[in-house]
Amino acid sequence: MLLVLITFTFIIPLAAQTHVKVYKLSAYGIRPNTGKNITPLLGKVLEEIKSKTTDQEAVVIQFQKGKYDFHAAGALKREYYISNHDQVNPKTVGIEIDKFKNITLDGNGAELMFYGRMLPLALIESSNVKIKNLSIDFEKPQITQIKVVENDPVAGTIIFETAPWVTYKIKDSTFYNLGEDWEMNPTSGIAFENGTKHIIYDSGDIRVGTKGVSELSPGRLKAHHWKNKKLIPGTVIAMRSWNRPNPGIFVHKGKDIRFENVKVHYAEGMGLLAQLTENIYMDGFGVCLRGKNDPRYFTTQADATHFSGCKGTIVSKNGLYEGMMDDAINIHGTYLKMIKRLDDRTVVGRYMEGQSYGFDWGNLKDTVQFIQSKTMDLWDTKNTIAAITPIKSNPGDPIKEFKIEFTNVLDKEIDPSKTDVGIENLSWTPTVVFTGNTIRNNRARGALFSTPKPTLVADNLFDHTSGSAIVLCGDSNGWYETGSCRDVTIRNNTFINALTSMYQFTNAVISIYPEIPDLKNQKKYFHSGIKIENNKFDTFDQPILYAKSVDGIVFKNNNITTNTAYPAFHSNKKRVLFERVIAADLSNNKVNGKVTDLLAK
Template identity: 35%
Template structure:
């Protein structure tokens, strides 16, 4: 592998100049077998000099074009080694984009913004239906205009959209606040102080810090599309204009020491990513996430899923017209390729009614497509039902990571391939692990068939706020409108050897799941918070079968020791050496 030194392309740190085109030229002229070496220091990038490209990003807002700073396209056997460099961005843009690359590594660098695309504010006073918040005008320029709080940057401005309160005494999302911040009317009081007036159901506390989200979800921190054998190593991402790292339609991904954390050296106490940390959509092969840290994110740290699509019209026995349903997942020209396997799902039960091999796939528009199969489409399938690409499903190894406190959950996983979640520390404010999947709302596909959750520690801050699908510290919650007991959505889930610190009742919730084991875990009662969750049982099982609650060790008197069941018979639960009552819902 040849060494390509950035300074030979006029790329030098700490100049303040925009080197975006210099980087892009360096990559174009060395498409194979190159290690790109940077000197440590600061490198600046400006939106005005970015490359503009129409790209469709999973789970992101649809816009005519994206602003790209660094673009690696069609590259093979390449390493971008920042050598400890800091990339600082000016305005909304995508810092690093990889398209159709193979065997590429990005490592040893930090990503940040001169003016972040989210902000922080300190609560100074709070009474009745209003609060006073100090927002540092040097770090986060903003103004009040016609009752709206408007954040301004380098040729951009955005209104406040949402806020999350962090408790400075714990360093975590404040207990029982979650998504309850209301729409507010803003007034400027001078010297960075603003009055925010609204219908506060949870009045923020003086001294606490609000993470203030304003910009839309448009640009990922790092975006990879249709790549193979990509590694991200030793990265610090301190701010984003959307998802942290988004990889879609890729094969074999490796994340080692990738950290989405606040830039504390610049005085940010809680703010990091604008949305999810690692968002991994429609991939295949093996995904490894190891030794990573996620803190202060405004959505889930790790989300692994596919994209299900809806059948709009049956054209003939081999062909149909389909549509992408969710407005943040459109235009996927590679949703299916010839030779890939697709499953046909009944939209009510999510039961697979058969599979077929793709013959052709073509877009009619960013929202519609035509797909043809080698074999016949099952006769039971019709308009309104769904398709799932089984080829674009990965296995996951997730170990030794910190899922720190932030908005929403810890890990979301929806894939039928093997999943191993071990030796992680969970401090999420919602549920720690969610096994989801649906073809009715989010259209994030993937029934789990082989999941091992072992040797993890779940802190008592888990489940301290309300978010969607957070019915237990571990929530197995697919959106199945009419679950079929003979065709469970999830199966083969083993939860063993973990440590749970529980301040409230709900530990495990499972719906439409078969072959579920919960054994060999240690449960400790915590009194750090007041019980608050509407689920009152320790275990809740809905339309499940072959459930085994094995021997678990309990220290302290738990809030609940009950098992609640619905749409199933008591004989489907086996309890070994565990005195627990069963209450029929």
């Protein structure tokens, strides 16, 4: 009950403000369906509104229903360092909500269409913000959709057709997708079943034949060096690169942020990336297609939603996440690697992952803990930050290192000269409520959670996630994404044919997979307090639950039904596989209607 109260009361309703001002954008000449670039005019209008508004006033900004076009000409240029994205700057920003308080942006069904390579919506250091009733899309996505027409696996040739919206060129026999101010050579792809939009069974990331290409007729091309017998005629392929310069929505250092009935149909990075933000509420948020008749098969280039170094409560309810090239949701913090111990209280910590740096990591009085990276053992004693200072060679350099002084003397063993040490900020870890969502037809995994705070995953549908449906991870060696889970409830979810392809951390439908290089010498346990109850698994293969380094896991009252939709292929042949797990309760689970001992060989 306490968790439910938290999720619905952390944001102040606008009606509670002393005065509400309503601004209709049509009064400023911003009207739908004109085909005109509204980027510069909307920017000026937002600045004017902010200049007229006090912190005690609430503002409602209203679009009319219809299509609005945003081009890079006249757009703001901003230097943003965005977690888990390419750190390329400056960013071209379509709409910036910067240092606003008590603002509602009401789309009334507006379709915001972007062109070129842009960051559509940035919420920067703003609080009590509500975004509702609008969608974000791009006229020409960087992902190239094609359909296989003919496949000769003996000759190693494939004839394919580009989707009608794709503009391309062939230079030196190499295929390039083109858009406003960009061009891109796809190097990888995801293959979809025609009609169902499920990702092709046992395919994963495929090589695409974009070198050695000739044009047979406009929109019809032959790849002379592309051999893959799984790509039967009719197969639809989303050809892509690994670039992720911009999310669709970026939230930085915000507080009390709401999204209601907001849809992101495409972004060249993640759909929504929030960092260093307190309290985020999403109801009816979608990273999704434009309905069942949408000719596209894909949405975003990476995760649908991603939360890095956030705190308070994160809520996602009644959402639709489909066709994205990575997870529906990923929640974590970032480990700094301890580089030097300067004295008994002072260290140097460094961001290690190439897409996560340039932003603040901690504040005065934040609580931290330390981890031995090789075994992922946590030191018992926590500490607090007494001072933290970025270390830069030049003032304009992005932040990669910090000098951190702690309140208390450090344990003598917390020393990078003795062992690899990760530093985790516990103050910036959130409570999570993920309920009533649908996740389907996406690449990689369904949902990833890494927070010690209470996490509820309930009443969701995981339908053909091509990797694991749920992953609890933690890694202080590669991705440097914190941390250990202490209170996770996974209940009343339905899982339909998850794990049709192999990706990282995908050992079962639910995979509890911290990255531990030296598990043999681990002394403690990384995760604990995990309850998986009353779920339905409809599956063609064996592995349902994998867990590593867990003290306390309950898996009971779950129903497993087997089907023959695909051949079983996974290397893990066990329903439940544990590595270094204690205090497990596996009771009253049914397979095809019969109570079964899931640990039996």
